[in-house]
Amino acid sequence: MTDKRFFLQLPNPIRVCIINLGCPKNRVDAELIAGQLADRGCVITESPTDADAVIINTCTFIEPAIRESRQWFNSIKRVRNTINKNLAILITGCVPQYLGKTTRKFFPSADAIGGVGEIQNIFDLLVTALAHRQLALSDRQIATSLFSIAITNPPSYLHTSNWPRIRFAPEHYTYVKIAEGCSHGCSFCVIPRVRGPYRSRTINDILQECREALRNGVKELNLVAQDTTAFGKNAPNPHQSGTLAELLRRLQTLPGNFWIRILYTHPAHWTDELIDVMQQSEKVVPYVDLPLQHINDQILHSMNRRVTRAQIETLINKLRNKIPNLTLRTSFIVGFPGETEEAFQELLEFVQKTRFDRLGAFRYWPMPGTYAANLPNQIPDHLKSLRLEKLMKIQRGIAKELNRAKIGRVMTVLADAHANLGQLPEKLRNVLRETQPHRLRQDAIITIARTPGDAPEIDTWTYIVGNLPVGQFHQIEIVDSYHYDLIGIPK
Secondary structure (H helix, E strand, O other): OEEOOOOEEOOOOOEEEEEEOOOHHHHHHHHHHHHHHHHOOOEEEOOHHHOOEEEEEEOOOOHHHHHHHHHHHHHHHHHHHHOOOOOEEEEEEHHHHHHHHHHHHHOOOOOEEEOOOOHHHHHHHHHHHHHHHHHHOOOHHHHHHHOEEEOOOOOOOOOOOOOOOOOOOOOOEEEEEOEEOOOOOOOOOOHHHHHOOOEEOOHHHHHHHHHHHHHOOOOEEEEEOOOHHHOOOOOOOHHHHOOHHHHHHHHHOOOOOOEEEEOOOOOOOOOHHHHHHHHHOOOEOOEEEOOOEOOOHHHHHHHOOOOOHHHHHHHHHHHHHHOOOOEEEEEEEEOOOOOOHHHHHHHHHHHHHHOOOEEEEEEOOOOOOOOHHHOOOOOOHHHHHHHHHHHHHHHHHHHHHHHHOOOOOEEEEEEEEEEEHHHOOHHHHHHHHHHOOOOOOOOOEEEEEEOOOOOOOOOOOEEEEOOOOOOOEEEEEEEEEEOOEEEEEEO
């Protein structure tokens, strides 16, 4: 393949490895990037050693995410230095959108850089990166003049169901991004700056995407956005977008046996109508992902969360009273500026009282450009770490008690993968031997599955001795637990 813009001989076909970092919303972007490239004749490969170019699709939610992007970049540079000197490296996604033109200082030998809004232009950016890499080996001056940083500010793209997309394995579940961007302006968060204002897709377009996914064997539709409960707001055509409750009602009518899961909801945007739809639906799993970030009213106000403790508690009680067998997941930030010892103790007591089924937490990171980064009374790092450990110690105890209470229950699970017994941690192998000695051989196949209360990639597993078909639903009985995970047997 010859590119007439640079008069350079390009690989034919171009082999591209895509490394995706961050959340499921980023994964959707990476799958769309793969689709765009495959549509132009590129071959998507899993290994950077087999590739002509590597795309690192980055995340920038907190500082460690940026560091992870740098670590991957350095790892791919080593591949280029030792295996393939012609390997082009393209940095895309949230980090370039956040850092702008200074991105090149963080990735000094990258061959091209693109923000979150460049998905439809990714092939041209890839060709530019390949040309830059070839010229960098022969004429650095020309290569420098061709270096491309493509960033649209603010990003305004909104993908549709007719964009080409390659879903990454496993293929029995998928993420359906129902909206893009965020208009909240939480004081700690860079997402509105990185992703632009909130904008919803239309219900008809989402339905078309889901119909195709179900025809291709998908058994779980995971709805994602920066705030799924804000769906329909700030839409290009509000009459076509509707509400999340309406979307769920329409998805419920699609034929087949499948789960619908809602991720990334906001406590300020739940409605009675939405709760009623969840209660009545046979396909929407009784699972609520409700990131709260804190419970102290002063901290919530400082975070600009637009919700109070009293409103949060009212919502949680309503959800638990109306939705049978609800699994409630949340996340918290510890060490936010101004978090006194009293405010932190209030958070601990709230967690002990509420007993969340799933809970994630992380230290506050002051991200440059956010309001909270300049607040007074910043918390020392060592104290943040101490508070994080205290919180998670409480949650570990709660999770253990909740899991023990599930022993004896019969559940439907979705099988995700298989593993040989020897691939599991030794302590887990010992638990399996104790609970199922008559079923366990050294060469036993273990099915790794999820209950309705477990979202893919972020929640816990259920381990089942036996070779159950992956991508299918199965009835099992819970017979034991292991830390956050469950152990079951087929019914």
